[in-house]
Amino acid sequence: MTTPNDATTERLLLGVSVCIFRADEVLLIERGKAPGIGLWAPVGGGIEPGETAEAAALREVAEEVAVEIALIGRVGTREIVPEVVSDTGPQRILLEVFAARWLAGEPTAGSDARAARFVPLDRLAALPAMPGVVPWIMAARRLFDGVGR
DSSP: OOOTTSTTSOOEEEEEEEEEEETTEEEEEEEOSSSSTTOEEOEEEEOOTTOOHHHHHHHHHHHHTOOEEEEEEEEEEEEEOOSSOOSSSOSEEEEEEEEEEEEEOOOOOOTTEEEEEEEEGGGGGGSOBOTTHHHHHHHHHHHIIIIIO
């Protein structure tokens, strides 16, 4: 029998990542907390017990950037294995990635974000981004272009 403290017990975090588009821009935050402090990524965070992924996406957007959005759809599930695994942190992170349309409001950094801003898609390569995030942003953009306009 295993207990939560056994080395064989996997610590898994379920979360969301929301790619919010306005014209030819995507809303990104500069992360203020681990993982990825100082790196840019879409808005996201953990799913709370009893919460749907969609509800978590809307809550995280409200907490982190305070803009109004409409979810377009789910892009897929992204798996992250943190480089540094501590006794208290997750060993794996599964993120439900969403595409969304910006409706109103200017982004204001809050909660886990140091900064928040809309970034032109053609400038993504110039930002220090979380590893592996750009292909997911582009996949979300394809969904947005096919459904969201």
